[in-house]
Structure formats: structure tokens, C-alpha cells
Amino acid sequence: MATAALLAIGDELCIGQVTNTNAAWLAQRCGELGFRVVRHAVVGDQLEDILEELHRLWKIAALVLTTGGLGPTHDDRTAEALAQFFGEELQEHPLVRQWLQEQAHHRGIPLSERVLRQALVPASALPLRNPVGQAPGIWIERDGKALLALPGVPAEMQAIVTTAAWDHLRRFRQQLGGSVVTFRTLVTAGIAEAHLADLLGEPASVLPDGVELAFLPSVWGVRLRLTVHAPSWDAAEQLVEQARKRLLERIAPYVIGEGDISLSQAVGELLRQRGETLAVAESCTGGLLGATLTEIPGSSDYFLGGHIVYSNAAKTTFLRVPEELLRRVGAVSREVAELLAQNVRHAFGATYGIGITGIAGPGGGTPQKPVGTVWIGLATPQRVEARHFVFGTDRAANRHRAVAAALTWLYRLMKGMEPQ
Structure with a gap:
């Protein structure tokens, strides 16, 4: 065996x-x-x-x-x-x-x-x-x-x-020799595990005999692992391909790749294919978005750079966020997220700009803006807009979820899909 x-x-x-x-x-x-x-x-x-x-x-x-x-x-x-x-x-x-x-x-x-x-x-x-x-x-x-x-x-x-x-x-x-057990993994982003399960339905009614499905959730998305039991390699390949096609019929808009691909890698590949570039402005994530992007070899092809503007003074000094605006609406707001994205895009001459501002926790929250509140801005050559998220109370998880949400939004935008 x-x-x-x-x-x-x-x-x-x-x-x-x-x-x-x-x-x-x-x-x-x-x-x-x-x-x-x-x-x-x-x-x-x-x-x-x-x-x-x-x-x-x-x-x-x-x-x-x-x-x-x-x-x-x-x-x-x-x-x-x-x-x-x-x-x-x-x-x-x-x-x-x-x-x-x-x-x-x-x-x-x-x-x-x-x-x-x-x-x-x-x-x-x-x-x-x-x-x-x-x-x-x-x-x-x-x-x-x-x-x-x-x-x-x-x-x-x-x-x-x-x-x-x-x-x-x-x-x-x-x-x-002998029977074969092999695996195939589909990587999804921008969809919760429960919603994904609802779209797929009962695995037994979707998948061929001899194929098992497992959900592997994380802050970056949900990986779907197909486990195939077959008498030979040829039979295993046929089964896994059948299973893959049946899953894609139901969840294709959420699949960013297969195997070990990461969300940042999928975004980077799209940017490179399109000949486009990205710059980022980060407050609550403190450089995590830039670090995630630059983990990928060759990311200098599309990632131009960024600013970590953690304090209000840094936002004003480096990305021209008006002090009056910060006093009026606060750093964690739609207006500030949009300005961060728009101004960092112009500062670096990038195709896209992302701005992230939020309350990572564990302190700093208010009834109006609880811990886990994050605004993400995305600037393109045509427009700038921002989206509001409320994550959880864990600081590390909130920072990673903010990065994942920003990258998922950019990925879906480049694929011509609505944000989730």
C-alpha cells in the first residue's frame, strides 16, 4: 500500500x-x-x-x-x-x-x-x-x-x-502500484463558508462517487479540498476533473485559483496580465497590505509602493488629508478612506490606489465605531469609492481581514465583478 x-x-x-x-x-x-x-x-x-x-x-x-x-x-x-x-x-x-x-x-x-x-x-x-x-x-x-x-x-x-x-x-x-488517493484544492475569496456551502448544496448530490469535499476556512477565504479515491491515476484524474467542473458550475465567480495560490498572488497575476500598477496607504493595517503583496517574487512589476500613515499627522503630512476633515468625521470614515486611496494613487502614479483606515482593537472603539470597524477606499482612473466593514474584536484577525477584503475587492473589480 x-x-x-x-x-x-x-x-x-x-x-x-x-x-x-x-x-x-x-x-x-x-x-x-x-x-x-x-x-x-x-x-x-x-x-x-x-x-x-x-x-x-x-x-x-x-x-x-x-x-x-x-x-x-x-x-x-x-x-x-x-x-x-x-x-x-x-x-x-x-x-x-x-x-x-x-x-x-x-x-x-x-x-x-x-x-x-x-x-x-x-x-x-x-x-x-x-x-x-x-x-x-x-x-x-x-x-x-x-x-x-x-x-x-x-x-x-x-x-x-x-x-x-x-x-x-x-x-x-x-x-x-495499487489504488490512488489524491487531492485537488480550489481557492475562493469574498464569500463566507456558510454561503459557499449553500451555493454548493449537499456534496453527495453534486460530486461523483469516490470524491469527498472538505471546507478549509481562514481570514483569507475558503479552500475547498477534493479528495479522490480511485483504482488508478487515470481514473483519479477523470474523477477530480468531473468534480472540479461541477463545483465551478456553482461557484466560479468566487474561485481565484487552485492549489497553493494566495489571494495576493492572484491579484498580482491579474495586475501583471493587465499591465497595471498599485499603490497603498495604510493606517490600521500598519504595512501588512504592502508586506502581503511583496511576499510574491516579482511583485515590483506591479506594486509601486505605499505610505504607512498611522497617525492623523502622517495622513495630513504625506497624503494631504485636511486636518479639518479629520476633526469633523474622524480618521475612520468614508471620506478619509477615499482620500487615502485617491492621493496615494496620484502620489505614485499608479493605476489603482487602496486606502485602509480602521480600529483594529482591542481598544479605541466607540458605540458608533466599535472595534473592528474598517473603511477601505479604492481609487481607479475613473472613480474613487469606499466600503464599510465591521469585523471582530481580535486585533490580528481584524488586520488580516482588512487586507483580505481590500485584495478581494480589487480582484473582483479587475475581473469585472461586483464587490461582495
Whole structure:
């Protein structure tokens, strides 16, 4: 059976100092490949604990993936544990040594003996190049099973999986054969979970047999995960495509993409396609909108910049919001949101301007303007308008919801749809 188990290694995970985001990412990739993840485990850096968990997981899964413990320091014990587990010696692999030498030469630094420790792998292991770091991945097949050891740094782990390891994982999954469990995710924005469920109706009456539907809500929107059980890859692809089409018949206006796409990425892709640009003025979100937009590589193609105008004085000084207007209607108002959007658009020469002003909380609210009140302005070459929102009482959630609402509005406007 095509089962997989994930083992995260590191004291920092056990004591809660670091969140194990690797497990979620790897589990999704396993699902894409048709593996059924049957166990998640976390152990510290002690050799005995790592070995004990390897023995347990090797018994229950065809594929074991480990993260962490491949670095050059004394507490990196994974390679040693793998050598003992498979009854082999650690050997310096010439290819890994060459990779480390090339990297050191490129960076203009000497190659230390400590760094070279990362070239030590079990004798039968196939090293997998790390394109963004030093420690290689380790691939070992034995008795119809496989193990993939990866660095714990998320960027390095992901880079190895999506490059050097991917073909090995696909080949191994095909080699196992058997029934297939795979996933497809539709990403929505601008619609609440309950409304989405009403539009879709009962899943059993909408979806083909063998397909399950799950709702995954967040402040950014709702992801719809389709889980497909089928006897083969071809059958799985047919089922998931049927299910996808049936969902789109009901909710297409709210779907911004599939897979791991984010709302900011979807907005950015539309701006780039249209050759348009954006500037932002932020008060209660304090730069969160700009940060969200610039998380996307290449965002300089369409994001020109912004102003964080947290105080009334900043609004007046940098974006010419009149003091008299602030005294009369307050900073959290339609008029101020529209001026922020309009003036930041002109200041940067952008196609669109977004202005956000609100009361994030936990204090500062009044009966007329309670905590969670947010006004968002959107300026285009043709007009400027503002929309009023009342979110909740949690400061962090209010800031993220304001950003999500602004991006959703801009996305729908560019798609020619009414705001929600």
C-alpha cells in the first residue's frame, strides 16, 4: 500500500520553540503524489529516540520522510541514525564534497572541516543536491520501501523535494502500484463558508462517487479540498476533473485559483496580465497590505509602493488629508478612506490606489465605531469609492481581514465583478 509517514527531528520542535510547518507542506506533496499519510511524529535530537521512531515508522509505511538533523553541528544526528538503522558506515560522498566546494568558491569563503561533515552519508545512500543550502537530501531504498531525509530549514527542504527528489518520489509511487488517493484544492475569496456551502448544496448530490469535499476556512477565504479515491491515476484524474467542473458550475465567480495560490498572488497575476500598477496607504493595517503583496517574487512589476500613515499627522503630512476633515468625521470614515486611496494613487502614479483606515482593537472603539470597524477606499482612473466593514474584536484577525477584503475587492473589480 502507498503509505507515508513523516518524522520531524529537533529539540526545538519538541519544546515548541519552532513550529513544524514542514509536516503540513510535505503531507500535501505526498497527497499530490498519491501517498496516504498515516503518521506524523516528532522527536528530539537524541540518537536513541531517532532510531526508535525510525523502526516504528518503517514498519507501518512504505515511505518515510524525515526533516532536520542534517547540518554540521554536534546535535545534527540524522545521518548517523540512518547509518545505524540500515547497518552501514557513514562515508564521505565525493559528489557532495564537490557541491560544497563549488558553493564555498561561489561565496568566496573557505570550506571548513565542519561544513564537510555534511558530505558524510550512509554507504548505500543517493545524495540529492540542495540548491539553496548546504546539507544534501538523502534517498535510500531497501526491501521495497524508501526513505527520504531532508534538511529542517523549510526553504531547503522544499527546494530539494521539488527538484532532485520529485522524480524519485514519483517513480517509487508508481512502483508501489495499487489504488490512488489524491487531492485537488480550489481557492475562493469574498464569500463566507456558510454561503459557499449553500451555493454548493449537499456534496453527495453534486460530486461523483469516490470524491469527498472538505471546507478549509481562514481570514483569507475558503479552500475547498477534493479528495479522490480511485483504482488508478487515470481514473483519479477523470474523477477530480468531473468534480472540479461541477463545483465551478456553482461557484466560479468566487474561485481565484487552485492549489497553493494566495489571494495576493492572484491579484498580482491579474495586475501583471493587465499591465497595471498599485499603490497603498495604510493606517490600521500598519504595512501588512504592502508586506502581503511583496511576499510574491516579482511583485515590483506591479506594486509601486505605499505610505504607512498611522497617525492623523502622517495622513495630513504625506497624503494631504485636511486636518479639518479629520476633526469633523474622524480618521475612520468614508471620506478619509477615499482620500487615502485617491492621493496615494496620484502620489505614485499608479493605476489603482487602496486606502485602509480602521480600529483594529482591542481598544479605541466607540458605540458608533466599535472595534473592528474598517473603511477601505479604492481609487481607479475613473472613480474613487469606499466600503464599510465591521469585523471582530481580535486585533490580528481584524488586520488580516482588512487586507483580505481590500485584495478581494480589487480582484473582483479587475475581473469585472461586483464587490461582495
